[in-house]
Every structure is written in structure tokens, then in C-alpha cells.
Amino acid sequence: MVGKDSASRTVFNIFNYFVLGIFGLICFYPFWYLIIYSFSKPELANSGISFWFKGFSLYNFEQVLKLKGIGRSVLISVARTVGGTLLTVFACSFMGYLFSKPEMPFRKFLYRMLIITMYVGGGLIPYYLTISAYRLTNTFWVYIIPGMVSAYNVILVKTFVEQLPPSLEESAVLDGAGYFTVYSRIILPLSTPIIATIATFGAVGQWNSYMDNHLFVTDSRWNTLQYLLYKFLNSTQELTTLLQKGNTAAYQQQMKEASQLTPMGVRMTITVITIIPIFCVYPFMQKYFAKGILIGAVKA
Amino acid sequence: MVNVNNRRINKRKKNYKLLLWLLPFMIPVVLFSYVPLFGWVIAFFEYRPGSMLSSANFVGLKYFRQFLTDTIDMSRVIKNTLIFASLGLATSVLPMVFAILLNEVRSRRYARTVQSITTFPNFISWVIVYSMAFAIFSTDGVLNQILMGLGLTESPTNLLADVKAVYWFQTLLSVWKSLGWGSIVYLAAISGISQELYEAAAVDGAGHFRRAIHITVPSIMETFIVLLLLSIGNFISVGFDQYFIFQNPVTLRKLEVLDLYVYRLGLLNNDYSYSTAIGMVKSLISLIMIFGANQLAKKVRGTAII
Numbered sequence: 061m062v063g064k065d066s067a068s069r070t071v072f073n074i075f076n077y078f079v080l081g082i083f084g085l086i087c088f089y090p091f092w093y094l095i096i097y098s099f100s101k102p103e104l105a106n107s108g109i110s111f112w113f114k115g116f117s118l119y120n121f122e123q124v125l126k127l128k129g130i131g132r133s134v135l136i137s138v139a140r141t142v143g144g145t146l147l148t149v150f151a152c153s154f155m156g157y158l159f160s161k162p163e164m165p166f167r168k169f170l171y172r173m174l175i176i177t178m179y180v181g182g183g184l185i186p187y188y189l190t191i192s193a194y195r196l197t198n199t200f201w202v203y204i205i206p207g208m209v210s211a212y213n214v215i216l217v218k219t220f221v222e223q224l225p226p227s228l229e230e231s232a233v234l235d236g237a238g239y240f241t242v243y244s245r246i247i248l249p250l251s252t253p254i255i256a257t258i259a260t261f262g263a264v265g266q267w268n269s270y271m272d273n274h275l276f277v278t279d280s281r282w283n284t285l286q287y288l289l290y291k292f293l294n295s296t297q298e299l300t301t302l303l304q305k306g307n308t309a310a311y312q313q314q315m316k317e318a319s320q321l322t323p324m325g326v327r328m329t330i331t332v333i334t335i336i337p338i339f340c341v342y343p344f345m346q347k348y349f350a351k352g353i354l355i356g357a358v359k360a
Numbered sequence: 361m362v363n364v365n366n367r368r369i370n371k372r373k374k375n376y377k378l379l380l381w382l383l384p385f386m387i388p389v390v391l392f393s394y395v396p397l398f399g400w401v402i403a404f405f406e407y408r409p410g411s412m413l414s415s416a417n418f419v420g421l422k423y424f425r426q427f428l429t430d431t432i433d434m435s436r437v438i439k440n441t442l443i444f445a446s447l448g449l450a451t452s453v454l455p456m457v458f459a460i461l462l463n464e465v466r467s468r469r470y471a472r473t474v475q476s477i478t479t480f481p482n483f484i485s486w487v488i489v490y491s492m493a494f495a496i497f498s499t500d501g502v503l504n505q506i507l508m509g510l511g512l513t514e515s516p517t518n519l520l521a522d523v524k525a526v527y528w529f530q531t532l533l534s535v536w537k538s539l540g541w542g543s544i545v546y547l548a549a550i551s552g553i554s555q556e557l558y559e560a561a562a563v564d565g566a567g568h569f570r571r572a573i574h575i576t577v578p579s580i581m582e583t584f585i586v587l588l589l590l591s592i593g594n595f596i597s598v599g600f601d602q603y604f605i606f607q608n609p610v611t612l613r614k615l616e617v618l619d620l621y622v623y624r625l626g627l628l629n630n631d632y633s634y635s636t637a638i639g640m641v642k643s644l645i646s647l648i649m650i651f652g653a654n655q656l657a658k659k660v661r662g663t664a665i666i
Contacts, residue, residue, distance in 0.1 A: 183639025186399020
């Protein structure tokens, strides 16, 4: 069936490979630029860099991680990603399982009550006042508690659990196992594909979020990496203060060592650090794209 | 037979233990999704942050009237929102085109590589997109370095602070970020098309183009229409992150969409009541549009989308 291509087909093929290749390059180049900039010698990169490293060096990474607040913000970001993901995976998978039980009283009403939250929200100010009223501002909990239950993740798990053969549960129920035992011993191990989907997408969401930090946390001890990057991008002032100011002798010594850092170099380096974890889970995520689309569709 | 009967009885018999397990998880739903709805009352009071609601003056529909009569800011913000929404609608056909092109590639390896690279930007935050845009498009950015090095421009340009470029530049950025991801749903739809259809068409003498136009396109049109209907409900929710991140004093005039306006009015100007009123109107319009889109879907496709 694969005969000789017609001339117009060949022209189209070349054009097609070219267009796709160009768009691929446009998507790739910004990431490449970040890499060559941050892995080059700061002063050389600052004088102009476009396609290749200039004096390959790890200096930026060594120094940036020592800057005040950066190391801690990395820890906070990791903590919220791990904690928030575990919490949301547990809550949503257990709820999904519970909602799959037809013997639940008021099931339709409660399920609708959950689904409505995807479409109706109080808006920014009422939400802000609510969070303040619960005294969640300036706490770590504001990162992981409010977003714990996500309606679309519950839908995903419920749909998945409903497809499992009921016979799998029955023997355990006959042995007198309760709902939680059935969930943790039988449902959870069988639901790994859907759990992995909500976990990876949830983790990326947690790692990427900065708005809760911006709105609810003014105490810099709880700053996340994304938010620090946002602040450095927005005010050069903030960044130069960080690069210059020092109150202790040890800190000043450290700053002397860091004196070669440039504002752009620091920005690029932090950007690379924030991308690395996503890059690492990306191949893993690709396996769950198909299910993730469902997340996207439900979300939309 | 006995078993079947038992099951039927079990189905009717409710188990209240389930509610006990569910309760701890429904509490946060109520606390974070339902309690804020009560905050809507401040739209009817002259409420200032820090004071008590009981001491605030009841002003009725004052802020809703203000919303309708404020022709300076409101018309600008609504215009921006509608322009971004329309540009988003116009570019929503691109993921479908991209998927068709990707499907026409013979080398699976090439297609997979392009797909992996172009999908990645979907998973990075707008903060990072901004950081990259800053490195590339700002005055000292690499684009200016290259253009000036080649002698194509005399003086550096800063796209990030160019008011004239705002609409198309932001649209291009969002296409860059979401095109690859958006095409996956179409690729899935294409892979579901029966190979026999193509073979039958080939036997009938249809070339590649005609097969793409007469088989691929109609087969994935359904997906396109569903996504289009879903997007109607979100038409005025053009997003917040992108505009919040990219705003600066120069471009704000054109970048300010409804959600950003609500944010600035409320949290920067402390105009809590008016900001809440606008948010309420926006929520109601969105709800009506979602409901409308759903009814439309029922008529067009016979099934609801939500």
C-alpha cells in the first residue's frame, strides 16, 4: 500500500517536518538558554551568550544555594509538595472509594455538593477573609489544607473504582473487613494507575504554586522557591539587597565569595532549579497523559 | 438466585458508617468552598478591612450599580477580557491542526520527540515562563543581542513593556505553553479512528490529503466541538496567573482582565465590597454560560457535557 509518493506529497512531507521541527526548537530553546546561561561563568554569560556555554562552570549553583533564604525555600517547597500530595491523594482516593458505594445514605446529594465546588467559588476577597478568619495566614498549613479535597480527583478515582469487578471486595467483606480495611488492602493497590496520575499532576501543581504564598504568607520564613523567584523577577531591588547586604562577618565573607554573581545569573539559576524536579517526573508523567487529559477535561 | 436477592436488599439498605468515614473529608469542602460564599454579603455593605461587618453601612445594590455605570475602568477591563477570550477562541483550532500534522509524520521517533518537547512547557509555572521571556525578550535579552549582532535593528526593543504588542504577544505565549498538551486529546482521538476507513478510501483512489480532509478531520471534529462547548462556560475566565505575572506599569492598561481587576481593586486598593460585587457578577455570568453550554450540548449531541 505504501507506494511511491507523489511530488506534492513529498513537498508536503518536507514542509511538515520543517514546521514541526521549528515549533519544537521554539519550545526547546528557552530551556536550553537557561541551561547554558546558568552553567557558564557568570561574568562571561553576562557579556552575552546565545547558543553554547561560555566557560562551563558550576559556580552559579554553588553560590546561589548558599544565598540567604534560598536553601530554606527549597525545603519549604519540597515539604509542601510531598505533604500536600500525600494528603490530597489520601483524601481524594478514599473519598472516591466511599462515593462508589451505592449503600451510602444521601450519596447523590453529597456527591453533587462536592461537584458544585468546581463551578462556584466565593471569589477572591471572600476567600481571603475566610482564610484569615481561620488564622491560616502565615502558617505552612495554608499550602496544603485548603486544596486537600479536589472534586475532579474524586471523580477520577470514583470512575476508576466503579470499573473494578465487585467480586474482588466481596470475599474481604465476608471476612468482616470494614470500609477502611477494604480501601487500604484491596482498592488502593488495585488503583495504582489512577493514584499515580493524581499524585504526579498534584505534585507538579504544588511545586508550581506561588499564589497562596503571595496572598496569605508575609512571613519570609515560609517563602517557597517559586515565590522567591517571582519576587526576584519583579524587583531588582530585592535581588541586589540579597546580593549586597550582610549583617554578620561570616555572611559578609560568604558574600565576598559570591561577589561574582549577577542578578541575571541568580534568576536563571533559580529558574533552572525550579524546573529540575518537573523535568525529573516528566517521563513518568507521560505514561499518565491519557488519564491526565480526563483531569483537564473535567477541570475545564 | 438467593445471592442476587441479597444484593438487591443490600443496595437498598443504607449504611450510615459510610457517612462517618466521609464526614472528616466533607468538613474541609464546607470550610473552604461553602463558607466563603457567605462572604458575598459584604457586596451589600460599605465594608472596610479591619472593621466589623456589624458596624458597616448597608448600601444595598450600590456596588452593582457602580459596576454598570463605571464606564472608564470597567469598559477597559471588559474589553481586554473579551479580546483575550476571542484570541483564545481563535487559536483553539491550533492544537487540532498540530495533531493532524504530527499524525502525518512517518517517523514515529521524530513525532514522539516533537511531542515530548512541545508538551513540556504545559507543566512549568507562569513564573518560569516569565523568567524565560525576560531572558529572551527584555532590553538585554538574547533576542536583542542577536538582532543587533546581525545588524537587523539599531536600538534594542523590550517586548515585555510594549503596549502595542500586548494582545498578540500574550496570546503567542499561551499558545507556546499549551499547544503540545492541547494536541494530545486530538492525537488520542485520531488513534481511535478505524484503519479500515483509510484503507477503503485508499482503494477508492483517495490520496493522503483527501483522506486527511475527509476522514481525519470529521472524526476529530466531535472532540473539537466538545472542547469548544466546555470553553464557552469559561469564556470570561481567561485566567489570572499569566496576566498577573506579566503585568507592569506600562502594559497593565491592556493586560488588566476581570480577575486581575478584582485582585487589584480588592487587595491593593482595599475596596473589598466593590471587588466582591464584581466577582459575584462574574461568577453568575459564568454559571449561566456553563448552564447554557450544557443545554446547547444536549441539543447538538444528545448528551450533556457536565
